[in-house]
Amino acid sequence: MTLTATSGTWLIRAIGATRDGAAVARERGVRAARLVAIKADVIAHAGERDLTLAAVAARHRLSPRSVQLLFEFEEHTFSQFVLKQRLARAYRMLTDPRHAGTTVSAIALTAGFGDLSYFNRTFRRRYGAAPSELRATIAKQ
Incomplete structure (x- = not known):
């Protein structure tokens, strides 16, 4: 060797x-x-x-x-990777108390989504709940 x-x-x-x-x-x-x-x-x-x-x-x-x-x-594809990163960013923001006053639509835009209905649909598919439902659950804790 x-x-x-x-x-x-x-x-x-x-x-x-x-x-x-x-x-x-x-x-x-x-x-x-x-x-x-x-x-x-x-x-x-x-x-x-x-x-x-x-x-x-x-x-x-x-x-x-x-x-x-x-x-x-x-x-997986480039598009799937981008979507996964954007959804993860939105999830982090929705669960972060520092963003509690930020609207769901503003978070979607910040995460890179241009279409709110597409964001809501893909978020629900990925996490099993709508962004607003996730936020409400976090707020109760």
């Missing part, structure tokens, strides 16, 4: 991978790092209503299709 500068290379040599196998492993590492960076970008910009696949791809100097492919390895 030969130790080299990177643990990934060391691991590859320890299990006896071929040169092609080493290239595949490095590519997976690059792919994973790109996906982490893109997810961080989405989380940072989730509140922006104009967050699009094309905008994120451009910021990372990738094609929109390349970004889609990165998410396909995770078995």
Whole structure:
């Protein structure tokens, strides 16, 4: 076994991978790092209503299709990830006492939703209650 500068290379040599196998492993590492960076970008910009696949791809100097492919390895789409982040942000705001005076529609807009009925529908589907019901439950506690 030969130790080299990177643990990934060391691991590859320890299990006896071929040169092609080493290239595949490095590519997976690059792919994973790109996906982490893109997810961080989405989380940072989730509140922006104009967050699009094309905008994120451009910021990372990738094609929109390349970004889609990165998410396909995770078995969900870019749009599903964005929606999940926006819903989570709205949930945090609805359950945070500091936002008790903020209307549900203002929270939806802040979380990146442009359509209140779509927000209510997807929120109920994800959390099993309407945003106003969740807020009322939290207020009773």
